[in-house]
Amino acid sequence: MHELKLMDVQKKYKEKEAVRQFTFTFTNGVYGLLGENGAGKTTLMRLICGILQPTNGTITCDNIRIAEMGADYRRLLGYLPQDFGYYGEFTANRFLNYMAALKALPADYVQGRIEELLELVDLKDMKNRKLKTYSGGMLRRIGIAQALLNEPEILILDEPTAGLDPKERVRFRNIISSLGKNRIVLFSTHIVSDVEYIADRILILKSGGLIGQGTESEIMNDVKGHVWQCVVPEREVQKINEKYIVSNLRNSGENVELRIISEFQPMNEAKYAEATLEDAYLYQMGKTPASIGGE
Numbered sequence: 001m002h003e004l005k006l007m008d009v010q011k012k013y014k015e016k017e018a019v020r021q022f023t024f025t026f027t028n029g030v031y032g033l034l035g036e037n038g039a040g041k042t043t044l045m046r047l048i049c050g051i052l053q054p055t056n057g058t059i060t061c062d063n064i065r066i067a068e069m070g071a072d073y074r075r076l077l078g079y080l081p082q083d084f085g086y087y088g089e090f091t092a093n094r095f096l097n098y099m100a101a102l103k104a105l106p107a108d109y110v111q112g113r114i115e116e117l118l119e120l121v122d123l124k125d126m127k128n129r130k131l132k133t134y135s136g137g138m139l140r141r142i143g144i145a146q147a148l149l150n151e152p153e154i155l156i157l158d159e160p161t162a163g164l165d166p167k168e169r170v171r172f173r174n175i176i177s178s179l180g181k182n183r184i185v186l187f188s189t190h191i192v193s194d195v196e197y198i199a200d201r202i203l204i205l206k207s208g209g210l211i212g213q214g215t216e217s218e219i220m221n222d223v224k225g226h227v228w229q230c231v232v233p234e235r236e237v238q239k240i241n242e243k244y245i246v247s248n249l250r251n252s253g254e255n256v257e258l259r260i261i262s263e264f265q266p267m268n269e270a271k272y273a274e275a276t277l278e279d280a281y282l283y284q285m286g287k288t289p290a291s292i293g294g295e
């Protein structure tokens with residue numbers, strides 16, 4: 001088992017601070033990195049993969065700086081970039097063989113490994129079809145398969161669910177869950193339900209800073225008692241929206257049913273409601289970025 005440690009990691013692009021004071025230690029398990037577009041997820045992942053160098057701070061694997069480990073670190077790593085490129089004219093089988101050659105994997109190992117991976121991502125029957133005929137979900141699954149060719153112990157997946165339909169999301173979740181048992185799996189998303197159930201720990205990134213982290217129940221605990229439901233006339237909605245975090249809003253005749261996140265009862269008629277992970281995320285997003293660290 002490896003220990004991947006980020007200590008006070010900062011990445012600046014000229015004046016833009018894309019990642020700030022990021023401190024966290026990863027060990028085996030599935031980590032869901034949640035944040036809106038532009039939060040710094042891709043930058044953080046590229047730093048972890050050694051494609052970008054931090055402006056400040058250190059990234060170590062088992063107490064050795066990853067920059068010093070070079071090829072030894074790359075051997076541990078599997079990466080699915082957000083803008084994962086593929087050749088439409090290649091069949092899945094040919095593409096995986098090509099990627100295996102780029103990774104300089106031994107030929108006698110490759111064919112068996114490709115068969116295993118095609119089985120894992122449920123594309124065995126499609127292996128001789130050209131990638132240009134694949135759906136978005138199938139391409140993402142082939143992307144995961146190529147990242148797994150070298151049996152990585154650290155697997156980084158940048159927005160692996162982008163563009164997937166609900167059925168494909170479920171399939172993806174099942175694949176990820178099975179992978180987290182004996183490696184570090186870090187995947188990013190801006191969709192709360194992607195991290196539900198499958199991430200052992202959730203990391204919430206806002207403006208480059210880690211504003212919250214924990215298991216799903218730890219993250220939910222923070223918002224418990226702060227979620228309220230009430231029905232108000234439509235004309236009051238705008239005022240409430242300006243004052244509180246409104247996590248949901250549903251028209252009901254002349255009135256509107258609101259779900260409000262607030263540490264205090266927002267109005268006398270407001271009733272306490274059961275919190276969801278979406279509420280917890282919005283509650284955390286209300287906080288300002290500051291490094292809170294974590295194990």
Ligand SMILES: Nc1ncnc2c1ncn2[C@@H]1O[C@H](COP(=O)(O)OP(=O)(O)OP(=O)(O)O)[C@@H](O)[C@H]1O
Pocket residue numbers: 013016017018035036037038039040041042043044
């Ligand atoms: N090469 C670059 N030069 C300058 N600014 C950059 C560069 N790459 C990213 N940024 C900026 O850094 C911030 C973080 O970007 P990043 O791509 O890491 O976020 P993200 O959370 O992955 O977002 P998305 O999901 O939209 O890709 C953004 O404000 C982005 O505009």
